[in-house]
Amino acid sequence: LQRHRESEDSTKPTFSFEFFVPKTSQGVQNLYDRMDRMYQTHPQFIDITWNAGGRLSQLSTDLVSTSQSVLGLETCMHLTCTNMPVELIDEALEKAYVSGCQNILALRGDAPINAGEWKPCDGGFSYAKDLVRYIRKKYGDHFDIGVAAYPEGHPEESGDDMLIEYLKEKIDCGADFIVTQMFYDADIFIDWCRRVREAGINVPIIPGIMPITSFASFMRRADWCQIHIPEEFLAKLEPVKDDDQLVRDIGTELISGMCQKLLDSGYVTHLHLYTMNLEKASIMILDRLGLLPDESDNVQDNVMPLPWRKSL
Numbered sequence: 001l002q003r004h005r006e007s008e009d010s011t012k013p014t015f016s017f018e019f020f021v022p023k024t025s026q027g028v029q030n031l032y033d034r035m036d037r038m039y040q041t042h043p044q045f046i047d048i049t050w051n052a053g054g055r056l057s058q059l060s061t062d063l064v065s066t067s068q069s070v071l072g073l074e075t076c077m078h079l080t081c082t083n084m085p086v087e088l089i090d091e092a093l094e095k096a097y098v099s100g101c102q103n104i105l106a107l108r109g110d111a112p113i114n115a116g117e118w119k120p121c122d123g124g125f126s127y128a129k130d131l132v133r134y135i136r137k138k139y140g141d142h143f144d145i146g147v148a149a150y151p152e153g154h155p156e157e158s159g160d161d162m163l164i165e166y167l168k169e170k171i172d173c174g175a176d177f178i179v180t181q182m183f184y185d186a187d188i189f190i191d192w193c194r195r196v197r198e199a200g201i202n203v204p205i206i207p208g209i210m211p212i213t214s215f216a217s218f219m220r221r222a223d224w225c226q227i228h229i230p231e232e233f234l235a236k237l238e239p240v241k242d243d244d245q246l247v248r249d250i251g252t253e254l255i256s257g258m259c260q261k262l263l264d265s266g267y268v269t270h271l272h273l274y275t276m277n278l279e280k281a282s283i284m285i286l287d288r289l290g291l292l293p294d295e296s297d298n299v300q301d302n303v304m305p306l307p308w309r310k311s312l
């Protein structure tokens with residue numbers, strides 16, 4: 001874990017960044033600079049999404065490999081089951097293993113665009129839990145394994161209790177941590193955490209935080225993920241919807257307030273920012289929360305516990 005850094009204050013909340021795979025090798029190249037720059041803010045790790053359908057899987061594994069073994073960033077690789085027979089799963093895992101990557105977010109994946117209902121491929125897995133079980137069996141404790149969760153439900157499953165039951169199955173198959181779908185309503189999230197804990201799920205919960213960069217993308221993403229928008233968000237953002245700068249400033253204030261509430265709830269010690277491969281909005285939120293390093297931070301180039309390696 002070459003550039004895995006430790007702040008002297010071990011109670012200070014930590015954070016990480018998600019990047020998605022650009023469509024071209026040139027785009028990947030451009031992303032490296034941004035990743036390296038953003039790493040100067042001392043995230044605990046970064047993660048790289050997996051393109052459902054495996055279409056960009058070569059780019060994903062290349063990006064993970066370079067990020068981990070060349071740039072020396074603690075990296076988490078997303079991996080999905082969509083169109084991935086076990087031979088391709090093996091290939092991806094082996095490449096991650098060889099690069100020194102030790103963190104996998106194991107997902108089922110969505111159906112490829114225009115493919116209709118999700119179906120397992122021949123020789124592939126049906127659920128994320130099958131992938132978790134497989135990685136654990138094949139690689140023992142080499143990989144720390146995360147799984148996805150949906151505080152406001154999943155489009156294919158309307159029952160909240162069933163979703164928590166399925167989440168428990170993924171943990172029981174060997175997962176170490178949970179990363180959630182984005183949300184804007186802290187109260188819904190906190191109540192969901194309570195129910196997760198009541199169900200006997202004790203691994204760290206990492207909230208997925210989506211910055212607000214424009215009014216249109218804010219509304220589109222909320223609609224896409226079918227998540228509740230609190231009244232306060234609409235009341236403050238709608239009147240300034242045509243001014244991107246104001247939307248970003250007010251959005252930063254709203255998201256920072258939400259994050260602070262999550263941290264205060266005691267369920268969360270780490271924030272995972274969906275950067276959408278952009279720098280500014282995520283950095284503004286971290287700045288507002290006082291989580292960016294300052295000169296007094298004793299930052300060392302040594303190993304620190306990742307959120308899922310700390311005792312809760």
Ligand code: FAD
Nearest residue numbers: 049050052078107108109110127128148156157166179181
């Ligand atoms: P699962 O947990 O396997 O669930 C899939 C469906 O099956 C759900 O509807 C669930 O309710 C149901 N189910 C689960 N277990 C059972 C069971 N035992 N019996 C019956 N039904 C069951 N997608 C990508 O393509 N690439 C990414 O990089 C990516 N990253 C993501 C990161 C995060 C943090 C999140 C929250 C999602 C991400 N996704 C990504 C989207 C994800 O792949 C989809 O939401 C997908 O539809 C579900 O994946 P899952 O791993 O949660 O699946």
